[in-house]
Amino acid sequence: MRVKKLGRPSSERLALLRNQATNLLMKGKIETTLARAKSLRSYTEKLLTLAINSFEDVVTVNKTVVDDKGNKTTKEVINDGPKKLAARRKLLSKLYTVKEDRLPGEKKADYIARLDNVQNPLIEKIFNVYAPKYAAKNKENGIGGGYTRILKIGKRKGDNADMVIIELV
Numbered sequence: 283m284r285v286k287k288l289g290r291p292s293s294e295r296l297a298l299l300r301n302q303a304t305n306l307l308m309k310g311k312i313e314t315t316l317a318r319a320k321s322l323r324s325y326t327e328k329l330l331t332l333a334i335n336s337f338e339d340v341v342t343v344n345k346t347v348v349d350d351k352g353n354k355t356t357k358e359v360i361n362d363g364p365k366k367l368a369a370r371r372k373l374l375s376k377l378y379t380v381k382e383d384r385l386p387g388e389k390k391a392d393y394i395a396r397l398d399n400v401q402n403p404l405i406e407k408i409f410n411v412y413a414p415k416y417a418a419k420n421k422e423n424g425i426g427g428g429y430t431r432i433l434k435i436g437k438r439k440g441d442n443a444d445m446v447i448i449e450l451v
Contacts, residue, residue: 311449
């Protein structure tokens, strides 16, 4: 497989792809050059496929919790299975950690309450929103892949580079 170099050393190129993939998955679409978009498509679709293949792997565990008064109660907790845990760690290594944006008109207390139990909002979004959606699409169509779309928007002034919008389908 031939890898596009994008005119950068490998560490810079991987940082660029990691940054653009993080923004694409967080926001849903970004504007970039055609060469970068083609490289980003491959990078992002592999990450999404990893999440789609493992998002249903969960394990239910009974946990004993001791409260302030010393009373023991048993509580059912849903944990990641080994396949999903490995996928989550791989995604964490391939994407940057970003904070969730506050919604328009949302108060700080509401924002904090909404993200109380969420450690990494992007990873949660991938497993809870994108993976079920694309898994249903794959089951319906009988094929996988095709999670991104590239739309050409013209040439950039200055260096005449082809500009595109890459978005999640």
